[in-house]
Amino acid sequence: MPVGAASWSFSQEDFAAITQSLQRFLHDSNARCALLVDRSGQLVATVGEQPKFDPTAFATLTAADFSANDQLAKLIGESDFNSLFHQGEKESMYLADVARRVILVVLFDNRTTLGLVRLKMKQAVDELTKLFEQVFARPQQGKGGAPGLLAGADDEIDKLFQ
Amino acid sequence: MSMINYASREINCKIVYYGPGLGGKTTNLEHIYGKVQPDTRGKLISLATETERTLFFDFLPVDLGTIRGFKTRFHLYTVPGQVYYNASRKLILKGVDGIVFVGDSQVERMEANQEAMQNLYDNMAEYGYDLTKMPFVIQYNKRDLPNAAPVRDLQAGLNPGWEVTEPSRQRVAPDPAHAGENLVEQLPTGEWVEHAPYFEAVAVTGDGVFETLRAVSKLVLKSLA
Numbered sequence: 001m002p003v004g005a006a007s008w009s010f011s012q013e014d015f016a017a018i019t020q021s022l023q024r025f026l027h028d029s030n031a032r033c034a035l036l037v038d039r040s041g042q043l044v045a046t047v048g049e050q051p052k053f054d055p056t057a058f059a060t061l062t063a064a065d066f067s068a069n070d071q072l073a074k075l076i077g078e079s080d081f082n083s084l085f086h087q088g089e090k091e092s093m094y095l096a097d098v099a100r101r102v103i104l105v106v107l108f109d110n111r112t113t114l115g116l117v118r119l120k121m122k123q124a125v126d127e128l129t130k131l132f133e134q135v136f137a138r139p140q141q142g143k144g145g146a147p148g149l150l151a152g153a154d155d156e157i158d159k160l161f162q
Numbered sequence: 163m164s165m166i167n168y169a170s171r172e173i174n175c176k177i178v179y180y181g182p183g184l185g186g187k188t189t190n191l192e193h194i195y196g197k198v199q200p201d202t203r204g205k206l207i208s209l210a211t212e213t214e215r216t217l218f219f220d221f222l223p224v225d226l227g228t229i230r231g232f233k234t235r236f237h238l239y240t241v242p243g244q245v246y247y248n249a250s251r252k253l254i255l256k257g258v259d260g261i262v263f264v265g266d267s268q269v270e271r272m273e274a275n276q277e278a279m280q281n282l283y284d285n286m287a288e289y290g291y292d293l294t295k296m297p298f299v300i301q302y303n304k305r306d307l308p309n310a311a312p313v314r315d316l317q318a319g320l321n322p323g324w325e326v327t328e329p330s331r332q333r334v335a336p337d338p339a340h341a342g343e344n345l346v347e348q349l350p351t352g353e354w355v356e357h358a359p360y361f362e363a364v365a366v367t368g369d370g371v372f373e374t375l376r377a378v379s380k381l382v383l384k385s386l387a
Contacts, residue, residue, distance in 0.1 A: 009165070010167075011168060039257065041176070041237065044167075054204055056205075057221065071253070149166065149232065150173075150383065150387040160226065
């Protein structure tokens with residue numbers, strides 16, 4: 001594996017804890033949907049109303065949006081922007097950094113207010129940061145963070161590409 | 163940075179197509195998009211200017227099959243090739259698992275190729291990635307053009323090989339894609355070098371596009387094994 005490309009994996013228990021925390025947040029904030037996207041553009045989890053758009057494309061653009069804004073922050077002398085807000089006529093979205101590795105995206109409409117979403121989000125971000133820090137602190141077994149998943153699968157990989 | 167999701171039983175990997183402007187990176191993705199079954203790919207997203215030059219990136223997710231019950235999903239990205247878009251180009255490399263360098267075979271683009279290759283090394287190094295230690299393949303595109311440089315020249319200019327210092331790896335490794343050529347070899351000077359696998363292509367007709375994709379994805383999966 002390349003030096004510096006920290007692969008990571010999370011278990012079903014992690015996933016359950018993350019989902020639970022997000023569900024609580026959605027309930028408290030009255031937002032529609034929450035997505036977790038990793039900084040490289042991979043969708044980690046979706047909670048709440050299932051979005052009608054293509055979530056993979058959405059995740060990619062989210063990561064790009066956040067990265068571009070990070071660079072803008074540096075240009076004006078900030079280390080980063082830890083949250084972003086995009087306002088639409090009916091639908092809006094709020095993005096926040098979690099543990100410097102993941103982005104929480106919240107979609108909400110006029111059933112709630114930006115103030116409430118923002119308030120509840122701070123709590124959710126703190127909770128998720130703790131959860132993700134635990135995931136990242138865990139020693140990742142195997143070269144790619146896939147404990148034994150593809151070990152000895154060389155033949156199967158060869159077959160896939162015949 | 164591959165992501166393994168046990169809940170949805172997916173392995174997600176990121177592959178970036180890099181190279182000089184107008185070299186055919188977007189064309190590679192467009193060809194893949196057009197040829198794979200619609201149920202195994204997502205939308206092709208292009209953040210491009212009005213003149214169809216890539217401004218930020220193109221993105222295409224494709225499923226390449228199942229291994230050990232896990233769906234292998236590859237996220238293919240291109241970067242903007244034009245020199246002055248370096249800031250956005252660098253962002254796309256974040257968390258990359260495999261790189262395809264799409265070189266332009268035309269003689270007069272040699273300098274642009276070399277500049278892009280250097281830029282790739284530099285940007286990777288800034289993230290702490292070592293290009294010589296990760297899945298990396300080179301595609302020589304536009305082989306059909308009359309002004310295409312001989313592959314030998316392109317190899318000498320862009321893929322001269324990096325030094326192999328580990329004694330255990332200092333043995334001849336033949337190139338499975340080109341009979342009589344080696345990926346790891348000893349130079350007359352006694353130094354051992356390793357070349358990146360290379361492929362010839364005409365991306366507009368699709369020649370070599372899937373060979374390149376297959377080679378890089380196989381290397382990525384093997385790096386996880």
